Amino acid sequence: MRILFLLLSFCLTIAAGAQDFSGYRTGNYTGVNGVFYNPANIADSRYRWDFNLFSVSTAIGNNKALFKLKDIGNTLDGDSIKNKIFAEGSGPSSGLASVVLQGPSVMFNLNKKSAMAVTTRARVMANIVDIDSKLARQIIDDNAGNIGFPYTVSSATNMAVNANAWTEFGLSYAREILDKGKHYFKGGVSLKYLAGAANASVNIGSLNGTINYDAVKNESYLTNASGRMGLNFGGINISDFEANDLLSFKSTGFGADIGFVYEFRPDTASLRNEWGEMRRDLNKYKLRVGVALLDVGGISYTRDLSRSGAYNVHIGSTQRFYLSSLADASLDHFKDTLNKYPQYFTEDKTATASSYRISLPTTLQLDVDYRVNNGFYVNGAAQFGLTNTSKNIGNGQYYSSFTLTPRFETGGFGVYLPLGSNALTGFTGGLAIRFGNIILGSGSILSALGGSKQADFFIGAHFGSKQKNKAPKKNVSNDSNSSSVNQ
Numbered sequence: 379m380r381i382l383f384l385l386l387s388f389c390l391t392i393a394a395g396a397q398d399f400s401g402y403r404t405g406n407y408t409g410v411n412g413v414f415y416n417p418a419n420i421a422d423s424r425y426r427w428d429f430n431l432f433s434v435s436t437a438i439g440n441n442k443a444l445f446k447l448k449d450i451g452n453t454l455d456g457d458s459i460k461n462k463i464f465a466e467g468s469g470p471s472s473g474l475a476s477v478v479l480q481g482p483s484v485m486f487n488l489n490k491k492s493a494m495a496v497t498t499r500a501r502v503m504a505n506i507v508d509i510d511s512k513l514a515r516q517i518i519d520d521n522a523g524n525i526g527f528p529y530t531v532s533s534a535t536n537m538a539v540n541a542n543a544w545t546e547f548g549l550s551y552a553r554e555i556l557d558k559g560k561h562y563f564k565g566g567v568s569l570k571y572l573a574g575a576a577n578a579s580v581n582i583g584s585l586n587g588t589i590n591y592d593a594v595k596n597e598s599y600l601t602n603a604s605g606r607m608g609l610n611f612g613g614i615n616i617s618d619f620e621a622n623d624l625l626s627f628k629s630t631g632f633g634a635d636i637g638f639v640y641e642f643r644p645d646t647a648s649l650r651n652e653w654g655e656m657r658r659d660l661n662k663y664k665l666r667v668g669v670a671l672l673d674v675g676g677i678s679y680t681r682d683l684s685r686s687g688a689y690n691v692h693i694g695s696t697q698r699f700y701l702s703s704l705a706d707a708s709l710d711h712f713k714d715t716l717n718k719y720p721q722y723f724t725e726d727k728t729a730t731a732s733s734y735r736i737s738l739p740t741t742l743q744l745d746v747d748y749r750v751n752n753g754f755y756v757n758g759a760a761q762f763g764l765t766n767t768s769k770n771i772g773n774g775q776y777y778s779s780f781t782l783t784p785r786f787e788t789g790g791f792g793v794y795l796p797l798g799s800n801a802l803t804g805f806t807g808g809l810a811i812r813f814g815n816i817i818l819g820s821g822s823i824l825s826a827l828g829g830s831k832q833a834d835f836f837i838g839a840h841f842g843s844k845q846k847n848k849a850p851k852k853n854v855s856n857d858s859n860s861s862s863v864n865q
Contacts, residue, residue: 400820410840471509570633573630
């Protein structure tokens with residue numbers, strides 16, 4: 379069972395702390411990166427063309443442990459995070475860790491009504507779901523202290539951990555659908571080729587048993603236990619995973635994003651140039667409403683039968699399985715470790731399917747953006763997680779959330795204040811800043827001042843050519859209505 383925490387360490391060691399571009403993603407100057415949040419964004423963009431050099435977002439969140447900003451440098455490593463998340467206490471622990479690397483990507487306008495983008499992105503994520511905290515503490519360190527022996531483990535649901543790593547190559551198209559007076563509507567779609575690098579999952583189903591303590595050996599043990607354990611592996615060896623393994627195309631699949639954006643433009647007269655054309659350098663709406671369905675699709679893996687298997691757990695009331703037996707279990711040879719104890723773990727050799735499919739972490743995104751005045755905006759964004767582990771333990775999942783983001787932005791500068799509530803981590807408060815085409819921020823840095831269940835950070839750089847104002851300056855220099863939206 380130590381595999382649970384090795385899997386978590388694998389992802390947490392990479393994820394040194396951030397949310398998926400919280401705050402910044404709500405703005406009008408995301409360029410090509412906007413296609414990842416809603417593919418319709420690139421139509422009528424503030425950029426003629428834009429190239430993403432790199433953008434990295436890392437995040438970790440859980441339902442129990444607090445991360446404090448003053449201690450963040452000492453706690454964001456695999457061992458410290460495990461100890462915090464599975465700190466002594468009752469109740470199940472759940473968590474999510476993710477890394478998103480948006481690589482070289484480019485968008486360009488085909489004409490005044492449509493645009494295209496070619497994108498690359500690599501993603502790593504791990505979920506832990508409903509792990510018994512006291513059981514976890516004894517597996518991590520059986521000298522962790524008295525948990526109230528004997529301690530009864532009784533789980534009617536599945537305890538699970540999974541890790542997924544894959545790379546995406548996307549082609550996006552967006553265009554104007556309606557431009558009629560005050561009403562503007564656009565849509566877009568992204569098609570993605572998915573290169574799966576690794577999938578790993580562990581499931582402990584309906585585990586019932588007792589943890590007790592052997593004072594002579596100074597070790598804890600599991601007794602009178604029953605349940606079921608499943609191991610599932612595909613792709614590269616998780617124990618040896620490195621960043622460049624994201625380019626190891628072990629498995630393939632296809633995915634898609636689709637999105638639409640409506641804009642209410644009450645003052646269209648002041649937004650046109652002397653030729654009667656709508657000025658493309660301006661943010662023209664008073665109210666913007668977006669909806670997007672992201673990460674539809676999945677990846678097919680060949681099951682590695684040398685690492686995968688299903689086991690029935692049966693430890694009698696007079697038997698003792700010492701949890702320290704798992705201390706040195708190698709992740710990719712964990713099956714071999716279980717096979718050393720056939721009196722406790724009996725393999726079900728009928729579960730030998732040669733392939734399986736993992737779904738992408740599908741979400742529904744709703745976005746409402748209101749321009750208060752000049753460059754001041756207020757954004758409300760809701761995310762609904764549509765994929766979970768109940769049907770397939772190996773599926774990665776995002777949690778539902780809502781974020782309110784006041785912001786000020788112009789073409790050269792932006793400051794964002796995301797205030798969020800997440801089904802996993804609760805309240806978070808963050809800050810993001812954009813200097814030209816450089817972005818830097820965190821969705822939890824403010825809440826971490828007192829303690830936050832989320833730690834995250836992102837940074838990125840892109841460059842491009844913004845849309846030009848074709849109207850003579852003398853026609854707009856004294857137009858207060860026009861200047862009020864040129865932000």
